Amino acid sequence: MTDRARTFYLTTPIYYVNDRPHLGHAYTTILADTMARYRRLAGDDVWFLTGTDEHGDKIAQAAAKAGITPQQLADRNSAAFRDAWRQLGIEYSDYIRTTEARHTKVVQAILQKLWDAGEIYLGKYGGHYCFGCERFYTEKEIVDGKCPDHQTPLTWIEEENYFFKMSKYQAWLIETVERQPDLIRPERYRNEILGFLREPLQDLSISRPKSRLTWGIPLPFDDTYVTYVWFDALINYVSALGGPGAPRFERYWPHAQHVIAKDIVKPHAIYWPCMLKAAGIDLYRHLNVHGYWTLGGRKISKSVGNLVEALALKDKYGNDAFRYFVLREMVFGLDADFSEEALVSRLNADLANDLGNLVARATTLIVNLGGGRMPAEPTEATRADVKTLGAVPDLKHEFEDVVMPWVQNAMDEFKCHRALELIWIFIGHVNRYVDVTQPWALAKDPAKRSVLDAVLHALGESLNVLGILLSPFLPEAAARIRATFSQASPPRLADAVWGRLTPGTAVAKLTGLFPRVEDKTPRVAAAARAEVARVPIDDFSKVDLRVAEVLTAEPVPKSKKLLKLTVSLGSEQRTLVAGIAEHYAPADLVGKKVVVVANLEPAQLMGIESNGMVLAGSTEGKLAVLTLDRDLPPGTKIT
Numbered sequence: 313m314t315d316r317a318r319t320f321y322l323t324t325p326i327y328y329v330n331d332r333p334h335l336g337h338a339y340t341t342i343l344a345d346t347m348a349r350y351r352r353l354a355g356d357d358v359w360f361l362t363g364t365d366e367h368g369d370k371i372a373q374a375a376a377k378a379g380i381t382p383q384q385l386a387d388r389n390s391a392a393f394r395d396a397w398r399q400l401g402i403e404y405s406d407y408i409r410t411t412e413a414r415h416t417k418v419v420q421a422i423l424q425k426l427w428d429a430g431e432i433y434l435g436k437y438g439g440h441y442c443f444g445c446e447r448f449y450t451e452k453e454i455v456d457g458k459c460p461d462h463q464t465p466l467t468w469i470e471e472e473n474y475f476f477k478m479s480k481y482q483a484w485l486i487e488t489v490e491r492q493p494d495l496i497r498p499e500r501y502r503n504e505i506l507g508f509l510r511e512p513l514q515d516l517s518i519s520r521p522k523s524r525l526t527w528g529i530p531l532p533f534d535d536t537y538v539t540y541v542w543f544d545a546l547i548n549y550v551s552a553l554g555g556p557g558a559p560r561f562e563r564y565w566p567h568a569q570h571v572i573a574k575d576i577v578k579p580h581a582i583y584w585p586c587m588l589k590a591a592g593i594d595l596y597r598h599l600n601v602h603g604y605w606t607l608g609g610r611k612i613s614k615s616v617g618n619l620v621e622a623l624a625l626k627d628k629y630g631n632d633a634f635r636y637f638v639l640r641e642m643v644f645g646l647d648a649d650f651s652e653e654a655l656v657s658r659l660n661a662d663l664a665n666d667l668g669n670l671v672a673r674a675t676t677l678i679v680n681l682g683g684g685r686m687p688a689e690p691t692e693a694t695r696a697d698v699k700t701l702g703a704v705p706d707l708k709h710e711f712e713d714v715v716m717p718w719v720q721n722a723m724d725e726f727k728c729h730r731a732l733e734l735i736w737i738f739i740g741h742v743n744r745y746v747d748v749t750q751p752w753a754l755a756k757d758p759a760k761r762s763v764l765d766a767v768l769h770a771l772g773e774s775l776n777v778l779g780i781l782l783s784p785f786l787p788e789a790a791a792r793i794r795a796t797f798s799q800a801s802p803p804r805l806a807d808a809v810w811g812r813l814t815p816g817t818a819v820a821k822l823t824g825l826f827p828r829v830e831d832k833t834p835r836v837a838a839a840a841r842a843e844v845a846r847v848p849i850d851d852f853s854k855v856d857l858r859v860a861e862v863l864t865a866e867p868v869p870k871s872k873k874l875l876k877l878t879v880s881l882g883s884e885q886r887t888l889v890a891g892i893a894e895h896y897a898p899a900d901l902v903g904k905k906v907v908v909v910a911n912l913e914p915a916q917l918m919g920i921e922s923n924g925m926v927l928a929g930s931t932e933g934k935l936a937v938l939t940l941d942r943d944l945p946p947g948t949k950i951t
């Protein structure tokens with residue numbers, strides 16, 4: 313935990329108003345909302361901005377198709393986003409629309425400044441344009457003559473345009489990204505940008521002739537042109553604060569962090585820093601990039617036609633359950649595949665079983681055995697007596713000295729999935745505490761009253777701190793937990809420590825916090841999960857997991873399923889046989905870092921001795937080999 317009050321300015325992308333809010337938009341906004349709530353909980357000075365991007369071809373085309381003006385379309389759909397965020401309980405500080413005068417004013421001021429400084433010139437441009445993406449594609453990026461994102465044909469467009477001298481900032485940008493390792497995170501996106509910057513950076517066309525497009529902000533120095541949508545849109549992060557010089561800008565801009573998905577890394581990691589530099593504005597602090605939500609392996613989007621309605625999911629399963637699922641399921645930076653089954657499985661396992669049951673058991677015990685009051689803090693002697701009951705976890709120490717600092721670290725790096733994972737380990741330990749101490753047995757012996765009270769006290773303290781720490785992730789459930797402990801005032805992270813519940817505080821029973829969902833559809837993953845017995849950590853540590861680099865891969869003759877791999881474990885090479893031939897071409901594996909069980913007994917497969925096993929997961933005909941989120945040398949032990 314930290315007691316330094318910090319300032320935090322967080323933005324989501326501003327969403328195009330030609331689309332309805334779907335799971336992808338909802339995820340980014342929920343992630344940002346969770347981060348903002350967490351930082352408010354920590355006592356920080358937080359400003360959280362979201363909004364809509366309302367200019368450009370896409371909007372003009374969608375409006376024409378609907379037979380309304382672009383402004384009407386923008387008004388309607390911007391309101392739809394706003395309404396979705398209201399229903400999802402998003403607590404933003406400000407909502408910017410690029411058609412607002414406060415935005416236009418700042419965009420034009422910045423353009424004029426760059427024009428006056430000679431940063432913009434008139435030039436000719438020809439290129440392959442995608443109307444869906446509203447951008448030109450270079451020859452290298454084009455796949456089979458089509459847009460790599462939309463898979464639609466590109467149009468060749470040639471016109472006179474204004475250009476921003478972006479190329480002159482290339483060396484500065486490389487140096488900046490290299491000097492600040494956490495500027496763009498996770499690291500994979502930083503590497504992607506550094507890779508991109510190895511090629512010469514082109515100047516950026518920042519205008520569109522009005523003859524082709526009228527729906528945009530006119531250039532202040534030539535009103536026969538409108539501003540290119542990205543140049544217009546990126547400035548929202550600054551215009552919403554009132555622009556340079558405005559008090560809100562001065563207060564928050566030095567702490568700016570953006571959250572985006574990997575689709576828009578380039579404008580945010582290349583155009584935007586150069587634009588800021590040229591305009592004499594400091595660079596943002598962090599660009600936080602998450603992966604895609606996919607459905608059956610394809611990115612969820614309107615144009616791909618597999619939109620998942622965020623609100624329908626929230627209505628069906630509840631806001632907290634939906635929030636928890638998306639925050640827990642997506643590893644920050646990587647893609648995650650959406651399925652309703654996975655959502656239900658997490659809801660049942662993590663929320664109904666682990667958390668819901670714990671809250672129900674603990675509050676019922678306090679009410680039935682402790683008279684519905686928080687017991688007094690136990691003495692050292694009683695605490696020692698509790699320890700004689702068995703392998704009792706030290707909940708105070710675990711929470712305060714392990715969970716809290718680790719959650720803090722995870723949240724500093726935008727890793728909500730990791731924070732939740734840690735909190736759930738703690739929840740598991742509190743459940744174990746009940747199993748080991750068996751308060752109902754202690755209650756039968758009047759001589760054990762003080763030990764029973766000490767146990768109930770530990771449960772009360774644990775639930776109280778969970779009611780605080782869970783509030784950014786599960787706002788409704790956390791408030792109910794706090795209410796059950798008579799805590800009505802807004803939670804503060806500083807109170808997530810033992811000793812903040814006054815002895816005698818009334819405690820009520822709280823059952824059914826997350827009712828189980830009885831889903832009729834077969835659930836492979838959930839079934840498998842339910843059948844696997846828990847194992848002590850010592851059993852797990854018998855398995856020697858190692859990072860292995862694939863050196864060669866070849867099909868095993870006469871086998872459809874098997875591949876023969878040679879892998880490096882650092883100090884030695886091994887031959888392994890893996891049943892993954894139907895899912896991976898040998899060439900795709902060479903050079904990959906995978907995870908292997910290194911101490912398996914050798915096995916003969918199709919006449920080849922396999923010395924180890926490659927870890928992979930599979931469901932419904934899909935298989936994925938485990939790889940690393942960050943590079944580690946071959947042979948590294950995985951624990």
Ligand code: MSP
Nearest residue numbers: 325326327328336337340365545546573604605612
């Ligand atoms: N208007 C631009 C952004 C301008 S920001 C100055 C834009 N809009 S968008 O409506 O297409 O939103 C893109 C963003 O929506 C992604 O960066 C991400 O935050 C979110 N997502 C949309 N689909 C998504 C997935 N399938 N998965 C994860 N997030 C996705 O680009």
